[in-house]
Amino acid sequence: MKSSSFARPSLSSILQPVFSLRPKHGRPIICSTILPKPHTPIYLRPPAFQATLSELKKWHIWAKNQATSVGSTFSDLDNGPDSTLLHRELNWLVEDALEQPAILLPQNSRNNYDDATPLSIRACLDDLYKLWKQRIEERRPFQYVVGCEHWRDLILSVEEGVLIPRPETEMILDLVDNAVKGNEELKNGLWADLGTGSGALAIGVARILGLGCGRVFATDLSPIAVAVASYNVERYNLQDRIAVRLGSWFDPLKDVQGELSGFVSNPPYIPSEDINGLQAEVSKHEPRLALDGGANGMNDLIHLCNGAASMLKPGGFFAFETNGEKQSKFLVDYMHTKVKGSFYGVNIISDFAGIQRFVTGYRA
Amino acid sequence: MGNGGRFRRFHGCVMIAAFQKLQSHFVMRGINVCQLAGHNPNQVFDKNTLRRRSYSTSTFHKTAQLQPELSVDLINIMEQKLSVIENRHAYLQAIVNQVDALPEEYFTANKELKKLRHTIDVVTELRKKHKEIEGLKLLIAETQDDKDMHQMASEEMGQASEEEKHLRYLLLKSLLPKDDADERDCILEVRAGTGGQEASLFAMDIFKMYEKYSQKKGWKFDVLDVAESDLKGYKEACAAISGADVYGKLKFESGIHRVQRVPVTEKAGRVHTSAVSVVILPQADQVDVHLRNEDLKIDTYRSGGSGGQHANTTNSAVRVTHVPTGLTVAIQDERSQHQNKAKALKVLCAKLYEMERSRADASRSRLRAEQIGSGDRSERIRTYNFPQGRVTDHRVGITSHSIDGVMQGENLDTFVDALLLQQEMDAIASLTSKQ
Ligand SMILES: C[S@@+](CC[C@H](N)C(=O)[O-])C[C@H]1O[C@@H](n2cnc3c(N)ncnc32)[C@H](O)[C@@H]1O
Numbered sequence: 077m078k079s080s081s082f083a084r085p086s087l088s089s090i091l092q093p094v095f096s097l098r099p100k101h102g103r104p105i106i107c108s109t110i111l112p113k114p115h116t117p118i119y120l121r122p123p124a125f126q127a128t129l130s131e132l133k134k135w136h137i138w139a140k141n142q143a144t145s146v147g148s149t150f151s152d153l154d155n156g157p158d159s160t161l162l163h164r165e166l167n168w169l170v171e172d173a174l175e176q177p178a179i180l181l182p183q184n185s186r187n188n189y190d191d192a193t194p195l196s197i198r199a200c201l202d203d204l205y206k207l208w209k210q211r212i213e214e215r216r217p218f219q220y221v222v223g224c225e226h227w228r229d230l231i232l233s234v235e236e237g238v239l240i241p242r243p244e245t246e247m248i249l250d251l252v253d254n255a256v257k258g259n260e261e262l263k264n265g266l267w268a269d270l271g272t273g274s275g276a277l278a279i280g281v282a283r284i285l286g287l288g289c290g291r292v293f294a295t296d297l298s299p300i301a302v303a304v305a306s307y308n309v310e311r312y313n314l315q316d317r318i319a320v321r322l323g324s325w326f327d328p329l330k331d332v333q334g335e336l337s338g339f340v341s342n343p344p345y346i347p348s349e350d351i352n353g354l355q356a357e358v359s360k361h362e363p364r365l366a367l368d369g370g371a372n373g374m375n376d377l378i379h380l381c382n383g384a385a386s387m388l389k390p391g392g393f394f395a396f397e398t399n400g401e402k403q404s405k406f407l408v409d410y411m412h413t414k415v416k417g418s419f420y421g422v423n424i425i426s427d428f429a430g431i432q433r434f435v436t437g438y439r440a
Numbered sequence: 441m442g443n444g445g446r447f448r449r450f451h452g453c454v455m456i457a458a459f460q461k462l463q464s465h466f467v468m469r470g471i472n473v474c475q476l477a478g479h480n481p482n483q484v485f486d487k488n489t490l491r492r493r494s495y496s497t498s499t500f501h502k503t504a505q506l507q508p509e510l511s512v513d514l515i516n517i518m519e520q521k522l523s524v525i526e527n528r529h530a531y532l533q534a535i536v537n538q539v540d541a542l543p544e545e546y547f548t549a550n551k552e553l554k555k556l557r558h559t560i561d562v563v564t565e566l567r568k569k570h571k572e573i574e575g576l577k578l579l580i581a582e583t584q585d586d587k588d589m590h591q592m593a594s595e596e597m598g599q600a601s602e603e604e605k606h607l608r609y610l611l612l613k614s615l616l617p618k619d620d621a622d623e624r625d626c627i628l629e630v631r632a633g634t635g636g637q638e639a640s641l642f643a644m645d646i647f648k649m650y651e652k653y654s655q656k657k658g659w660k661f662d663v664l665d666v667a668e669s670d671l672k673g674y675k676e677a678c679a680a681i682s683g684a685d686v687y688g689k690l691k692f693e694s695g696i697h698r699v700q701r702v703p704v705t706e707k708a709g710r711v712h713t714s715a716v717s718v719v720i721l722p723q724a725d726q727v728d729v730h731l732r733n734e735d736l737k738i739d740t741y742r743s744g745g746s747g748g749q750h751a752n753t754t755n756s757a758v759r760v761t762h763v764p765t766g767l768t769v770a771i772q773d774e775r776s777q778h779q780n781k782a783k784a785l786k787v788l789c790a791k792l793y794e795m796e797r798s799r800a801d802a803s804r805s806r807l808r809a810e811q812i813g814s815g816d817r818s819e820r821i822r823t824y825n826f827p828q829g830r831v832t833d834h835r836v837g838i839t840s841h842s843i844d845g846v847m848q849g850e851n852l853d854t855f856v857d858a859l860l861l862q863q864e865m866d867a868i869a870s871l872t873s874k875q
Contacts, residue, residue: 155745161755168754168775218754226756226775243740243756243777244748346749357752367749400746428740428758428777429747 111303111322115235117223119172123196129179130191131201136180139166139208146212154355156215165218169208172222173198215356225274232274232308237300239366241276244427245342248395249280251425251436252340255393256284262393264289265337270325270380272296273366275305275318277340282317290337292318295328298365325376326383336387342397343376345369373399377407385418388439394419401432408435514868518611522563529553529560559614566607573600616867621722621797622688627790628679628720632669633696635714638703640673642824643716645847646697647677650690652849659683664783665771671705680723680786687722692835692859694720695819701826711827715820723786724793731789737761740777760784767791822855831855836862 127135143162150156157165171177175196179189199207210216219225219240225232227241228249234240256263263285269278272294282292294309296302302322309318321328329336346367352359358367369376377396384394398404404424411419422437535541535549576597583589630647632639647666654661664678681690698715706712741755757772758780769791771784822833824843831846832839836858845851 155751157753157755161753165754217752219752226779228776228778230776239749240752242748242752246776246778342749344749350750354750355752358750362752397748399748399750427747428738429742431747433748 111299111306112237114233114300114304114307115223117172117231117233118169118198119222119224119231120233121198123175123198125197125200126194127197127201128191129189129193129195132174132180132195132197133191135201135204136166136170138205139169142208142212150215150356154353156355156357157218162212165211166208168218169204169222172224173204215360217357217361220361227276228280230276230279230308230312232276232279233304233311234274235300235304236361237298237363238304239273239301239362241274244429244431244433245276245397247425247427248277248340248342248397248434249284251395251434252281252338252393253284255338255395255436261391262337265389265392266291266293266332266335268293268295268329268336268339268387270295270339270341271301271343271366271376272305272320273298273301273342275308275320277342278305278318278320279308279312279314281338281340282314283312285317290317293329293332294318294320295323295325296320297322297324298363300363301366325379326387329387333387334389336389336392338393339384339387340395341380343369343380345373345377345397345399345403347371347373347399369399374403374406377403378410381407381410382415385415385439390439392439393436394439395434395436397434398432404432404435411437514612515608518608518615521615522566522611525556525559525563529556532556559611562607562611562614566604566611569600569604569607573597573604576600612868613864616864617870619688619691622691623685624687624722624724625680625682626687626690626720626722627664627787628681628690628693629718630674630677631717631719632673632675633715633717635699635712637669637671637673637705638699638701638712639714639716640669640671640675641704642673642697642699642701642714643677644672644674646716646718647674647679649847649849649852650679650681650693653852654681654683654849656849657683657689659686663773664787665773678787680783682723687720689856689860690720691722692821692856692863693718695821698820698823699826700823717818721790721794722797724789726785726789729789729792729796731762731785731792735763737763738781756780758784760788762788762792765792765795833858835859 140163143166144159146157146159146162148158151158167181170180174180175198179195197204207221211218211221217240219234220236223233223235225234225240227243228246232241267281267285267290269275269281269292272278273296275294278292278294282290285292294305296305299322302320306315306320309315309320326333344365344367346354346369348368348371350373351364351367354367377398380396388394396407398407408422408424411422418440419437420440422435424432425434425436427433532549532553535545536553538546541549576593579593580590580597583593628647628650630643630650632643635642651661651663660680660682662680662682664680665676666674666678667676669675696715696717698713700711700713702709703712737760739759739761741753741757745751754775755772756775756777757770758777759768759770760781761768767788769784769787771780771787774780774783821835822831824831824846826843829843830839830841831843833855836855838855838858840846840851840854842851846854
């Protein structure tokens with residue numbers, strides 16, 4: 077794998093790629109240091125294919141009909157997408173796949189383009205049919221279909237095996253931003269994003285820290301996640317400021333124990349037995365490793381909470397995402413009792429839907 | 441009312457016609473059309489108090505800019521203003537130089553000084569020019585016998601008075617009341633009004649017209665949100681336009697735009713009349729409107745259930761509510777929630793800013809009401825008549841016979857420039873009438 081280490085000489089000497097996989101109990105062991113090659117999102121592929129306008133129109137009408145026929149079946153079934161949303165997704169697919177997407181927009185139907193006009197596309201016509209079929213018939217998540225997710229001001233590459241970053245998680249970066257504002261020590265320190273998935277939080281944190289001395293570690297147990305996160309890091313040209321490491325939680329960070337200025341994590345937090353009941357896009361397509369938090373969903377959160385005490389330096393900041401009120405309260409309670417005296421300023425913060433989603437605080 | 445109003449409007453047209461004479465499509469409809477615009481009976485103008493309506497293309501003015509010749513009366517008024525400005529400037533300068541000036545005093549004086557700086561620079565230049573002209577006059581009188589010298593002095597005199605004229609014009613411009621928001625970027629809102637589907641189609645056409653116009657101007661046109669109608673038109677659309685002096689240029693586009701044409705859906709070929717409303721707001725940021733996060737309520741789409749890792753939805757719609765005023769803005773077209781929120785805040789800030797402006801500056805809006813139309817958003821400002829291929833602006837009474845050019849954003853300048861000119865003239869008129 078390409079486990080980047082930092083340009084800073086003092087660090088590069090101590091930061092060694094760590095490949096020791098110490099998976100948690102019951103998790104599959106992947107003992108390969110060769111990372112899979114990440115897929116390129118459709119919008120970044122060259123427009124190497126062609127189809128005539130009439131062929132594309134035909135596909136577009138077919139795809140719209142497919143979307144319409146869904147009605148509210150999915151949303152009634154398992155809170156899945158309804159037609160309105162699928163129509164919007166179809167527009168985005170057109171936006172990503174066509175070199176001149178505007179030509180298929182309804183507003184241009186009055187312009188008299190010749191139906192035989194050849195148009196450049198970034199995936200072949202057959203694939204466009206296949207992709208939309210997968211979206212509708214297999215409920216393949218739209219973000220996997222186009223290979224990317226728009227998240228905050230980023231466009232992150234995603235694929236099967238990597239969790240699609242959620243809008244709720246965007247707020248963690250606001251929390252980090254607030255913590256870092258006016259605190260030079262935090263701003264110039266070492267940070268970590270544990271269970272980085274696509275690299276969303278690590279990239280966001282690195283951009284908040286800016287061009288100072290701040291550096292970010294991103295770890296994940298999943299080789300696909302590490303590969304995709306590394307790809308995204310490079311796409312945002314942050315390889316000098318973010319080191320992506322393969323391994324379980326804090327394991328790959330032994331060399332910086334007690335030195336972290338901050339860390340963020342959105343670990344798996346769904347109770348094992350709930351997973352099969354989730355909407356098809358999630359339960360059938362997203363990696364279980366990214367979702368399953370054990371019997372009550374708290375396994376990883378507790379593990380991270382224990383680790384936080386030894387990894388953070390005094391005054392260091394942390395932010396966790398949780399499943400909601402129950403987990404957040406449990407975690408706060410845990411900090412006040414089991415790891416008493418390790419933290420201060422512990423706070424529960426709600427997401428925009430009013431769900432008590434985040435727990436933040438500082439190392440005492 | 442008397443002839444004053446009619447006179448004013450009439451000359452507005454002549455003036456603009458002179459300005460636009462190179463544009464062949466440009467047709468004056470004469471006094472009758474001009475009369476359509478509202479006029480203010482309180483402003484009575486005597487033929488001579490206004491400036492002479494001729495235009496000189498100044499030689500040292502490289503760009504063929506419009507530079508009216510000013511009437512004697514107006515020049516006299518400005519002369520009086522010169523001393524007032526100079527005195528004020530000296531007074532403020534004294535405060536700022538005072539060692540024991542109160543911080544508050546110092547601050548306000550300094551602020552006003554900054555505002556005056558440009559004007560005072562022009563005044564200084566103008567005084568210098570006057571001296572130069574006095575000198576040249578003397579020289580001309582003394583060199584009656586020396587033909588060469590006399591000739592040279594006269595030539596220089598000619599140039600100096602051209603320059604004087606230009607400086608006077610600059611001074612006039614700096615004296616005219618200015619809207620601080622003119623330099624800002626703007627938010628454009630287009631909404632289909634009466635006329636059903638046809639109105640939605642026209643709303644889309646108008647929206648695109650501004651998009652093309654912005655492209656032509658080199659402005660940035662960001663679509664914020666579009667609510668499509670069933671028949672491929674827009675029920676409502678919203679964009680952020682940024683560039684130099686965007687608000688100042690587009691502000692007079694606010695109002696009702698009426699369209700007359702045969703709808704695509706109309707089998708019998710009858711001409712329908714429908715309308716869309718356009719609103720142009722200056723952009724503002726959270727600081728401008730003192731927006732506090734505590735005052736905001738943000739709602740996001742929830743697919744029911746617990747959200748977070750449970751759900752994967754591409755619906756990232758955001759509705760922002762400003763609790764104290766109850767204003768809400770919803771944006772759904774962006775692919776990330778963060779960006780939907782950013783756009784919603786942009787629109788919200790513009791709306792709050794506009795509210796604040798109209799509250800804090802009632803006099804300004806009164807001024808505007810006397811001027812170009814009423815500034816009322818429900819006023820019908822323009823008609824696009826497709827069968828006749830013409831667009832008429834009812835405030836300046838101008839008609840363009842190139843409707844396609846206008847819709848393509850090519851000829852919209854016809855109206856934008858005319859309205860700006862009208863604004864300037866009205867400002868001059870109120871400057872003179874206040875004396
Ligand atoms: C809910 S996802 C979050 C991904 C990403 N941070 C985000 O917010 O989009 C949890 C991530 O934790 C990773 N993970 C699960 N178990 C882990 C472990 N033992 N050590 C490190 N990462 C782990 C998963 O592979 C997954 O990428």
